[in-house]
Amino acid sequence: xxxxxxxxxxxxxxxxxxxxxxxxxxxxxxxxxxxxxxxxxxxxxxxxxxxxxxxxxxxxxxxxxxxxxxxxxxxxxxxxxxxxxxxxx
Numbered sequence: 127x128x129x130x131x132x133x134x135x136x137x138x139x140x141x142x143x144x145x146x147x148x149x150x151x152x153x154x155x156x157x158x159x160x161x162x163x164x165x166x167x168x169x170x171x172x173x174x175x176x177x178x179x180x181x182x183x184x185x186x187x188x189x190x191x192x193x194x195x196x197x198x199x200x201x202x203x204x205x206x207x208x209x210x211x212x213x214x215x
Contacts, residue, residue: 127164131205139183167209
């Protein structure tokens, strides 16, 4: 999640992506993403188990910012809000 292209980045794991996007957009959950107004889904990955997803989340959180930006640019170079593809405005 981000607030704008090249902006602040939030990495998290969820078993319900639609619900989690809604929480980010409405500010339901206090914390980093609410404080920095992170409402745009710019990258996501799917895994077969929560264990694999958590392992990947931990790995990404330890990455340098430049590596994270490179990953986003590789898959979404315009930093388009991917939540729009699944029904969000």
